[in-house]
Amino acid sequence: QVQLQESGPGLVKPSQTLSLTCTVSGDSITFSAYAWIWIRQPPGKGLEWIGVIASDGSTYYSPSLRSRTFISRDTSKNQFPLQLTSVTPEDTAVYYCCRIFVGPDVWSQGTQVTVSS
Numbered sequence: 001q002v003q004l005q006e007s008g009p010g011l012v013k014p015s016q017t018l019s020l021t022c023t024v025s026g027d028s029i030t031f032s033a034y035a036w037i038w039i040r041q042p043p044g045k046g047l048e049w050i051g052v053i054a055s056d057g058s059t060y061y062s063p064s065l066r067s068r069t070f071i072s073r074d075t076s077k078n079q080f081p082l083q084l085t086s087v088t089p090e091d092t093a094v095y096y097c098c099r100i101f102v103g104p105d106v107w108s109q110g111t112q113v114t115v116s117s
Contacts, residue, residue, distance in 0.1 A: 006023075014087060015088075029078055033055075039095075041096075042093040050062055068087075087115045
């Protein structure tokens with residue numbers, strides 16, 4: 001059974017860097033059939049994709065967040081971390097990591113991240 005679990009602080013101060021890690025169990029992030037994505041949902045708004053990392057390590061970012069986003073991977077730990085720099089209160093959201101097979105088919109439980117001083 002594939003499971004995804006985020007970890008990281010739930011409170012970040014403005015102008016700092018938001019750092020979350022997604023740990024995958026029951027599957028390999030290098031398996032060619034899948035890609036892996038970070039998605040967020042701000043309060044009262046819809047889902048917004050942040051960025052994708054493919055099985056070969058290539059990355060694709062949302063145009064609106066590209067300048068502030070970095071997604072990497074640690075294949076030895078089966079993790080793909082997210083970094084979002086220079087955060088503002090508008091980055092407050094529930095953050096999810098997901099597996100993509102055609103579309104997002106396995107989701108993490110989500111973690112609330114609040115940007116506040």
